[in-house]
Amino acid sequence: MGLLVEGRWHDRGYDTAGSGGRFVRAQSQWRDWVTRDGAPAEGRKRGFKAEPGRYHLYVSLACPWAHRTLIFRVLKRLKDVISVSVVHHFMGANGWTFLAEDDATGDTLYGFDFLHQIYTRADPAYSGRVTVPVLWDKKEQTIVSNESSEIIRMLNSAFDAWGDASLDFYPQALRGEIDKVNALVYPSINNGVYRAGFATTQAAYEEAFGDLFSALDTLEDRLSQQRYLAGDRITEADWRLFTTLVRFDPVYVGHFKCNLRRIADYPNLSNYLRDLYQVHGVSGTVNLHHIKAHYYGSHETINPTRIVPVGPELDHGAPHDRARFRKAA
Numbered sequence: 400m401g402l403l404v405e406g407r408w409h410d411r412g413y414d415t416a417g418s419g420g421r422f423v424r425a426q427s428q429w430r431d432w433v434t435r436d437g438a439p440a441e442g443r444k445r446g447f448k449a450e451p452g453r454y455h456l457y458v459s460l461a462c463p464w465a466h467r468t469l470i471f472r473v474l475k476r477l478k479d480v481i482s483v484s485v486v487h488h489f490m491g492a493n494g495w496t497f498l499a500e501d502d503a504t505g506d507t508l509y510g511f512d513f514l515h516q517i518y519t520r521a522d523p524a525y526s527g528r529v530t531v532p533v534l535w536d537k538k539e540q541t542i543v544s545n546e547s548s549e550i551i552r553m554l555n556s557a558f559d560a561w562g563d564a565s566l567d568f569y570p571q572a573l574r575g576e577i578d579k580v581n582a583l584v585y586p587s588i589n590n591g592v593y594r595a596g597f598a599t600t601q602a603a604y605e606e607a608f609g610d611l612f613s614a615l616d617t618l619e620d621r622l623s624q625q626r627y628l629a630g631d632r633i634t635e636a637d638w639r640l641f642t643t644l645v646r647f648d649p650v651y652v653g654h655f656k657c658n659l660r661r662i663a664d665y666p667n668l669s670n671y672l673r674d675l676y677q678v679h680g681v682s683g684t685v686n687l688h689h690i691k692a693h694y695y696g697s698h699e700t701i702n703p704t705r706i707v708p709v710g711p712e713l714d715h716g717a718p719h720d721r722a723r724f725r726k727a728a
């Protein structure tokens with residue numbers, strides 16, 4: 400695990416010394432937008448026009464943030480429009496690598512060995528973390544964005560000339576509700592599991608743990624009244640939660656010590672997880688081998704033996720009870 404300082408790679412873990420043992424996630428630095436007409440998004444200088452075949456995603460199948468972008472690419476039918484390279488699940492001293500084995504594709508654009516070479520290709524003097532997902536522009540040979548929450552908004556609408564324009568995961572009428580749900584789910588759940596797992600003091604861990612399970616309890620309650628987080632249709636808020644839920648029982652319960660309850664212990668959340676998993680195309684984006692091998696194998700400070708637990712038994716394909724919310728015809 401490491402980062403770039405003025406374009407040079409340094410093998411260095413997260414620094415929690417100045418924050419009372421708390422894990423504080425760094426802001427993503429590449430924040431441009433692909434738009435339909437190529438005009439720069441509000442407040443941005445550079446514009447990127449949506450075109451088929453022009454953009455590429457660098458992802459890890461283990462990473463919940465990258466997973467969001469893969470789900471949007473599949474559901475919006477953009478597989479032939481946006482290409483993908485998958486990094487290897489092991490993230491060690493060189494960060495994410497392009498070792499092409501075990502369902503990792505290698506770097507299908509440049510044949511680089513390490514993801515950090517993609518960052519320095521875009522900016523030879525870049526300083527910061529080298530994260531997935533990356534949305535890459537093959538034409539300008541640069542990074543458009545490395546912020547998953549913004550990449551999924553681009554995939555949701557900018558490529559509708561080629562993708563499935565009938566699906567909108569951020570509909571105008573529900574934006575207020577979706578933003579409200581995201582404002583709970585991101586800090587307490589998506590990032591909450593990392594805040595618990597990467598904490599280096601008992602107090603910081605317990606703070607994250609409390610926030611996490613209180614947010615899960617809130618959502619369990621919400622999902623007793625409605626099928627999805629923002630009401631009766633699937634939105635971005637659901638896919639953002641899904642990628643954390645699907646990693647929860649196999650990884651976060653043990654590896655990140657998020658063990659008050661499993662998702663399997665929540666009737667509504669567990670049925671909801673199966674409901675989303677069974678949406679056509681989604682199961683193909685879930686690679687539990689990469690997920691388990693990455694976390695247990697890469698975080699040496701948390702799991703020095705790198706032993707990957709064999710369980711738990713999971714069956715996301717089992718029947719769920721969420722159709723009980725189906726509207727009367």
Ligand SMILES: N[C@@H](CCC(=O)N[C@@H](CS)C(=O)NCC(=O)O)C(=O)O
Pocket residue numbers: 400401426427459461462463464465494528529530531532545546547548
């Ligand atoms: N805010 C970013 C976070 C992405 C992120 O942290 N990805 C992790 C993998 S799950 C990563 O690449 N970490 C490498 C590092 O921090 O050095 C996003 O949502 O796109």
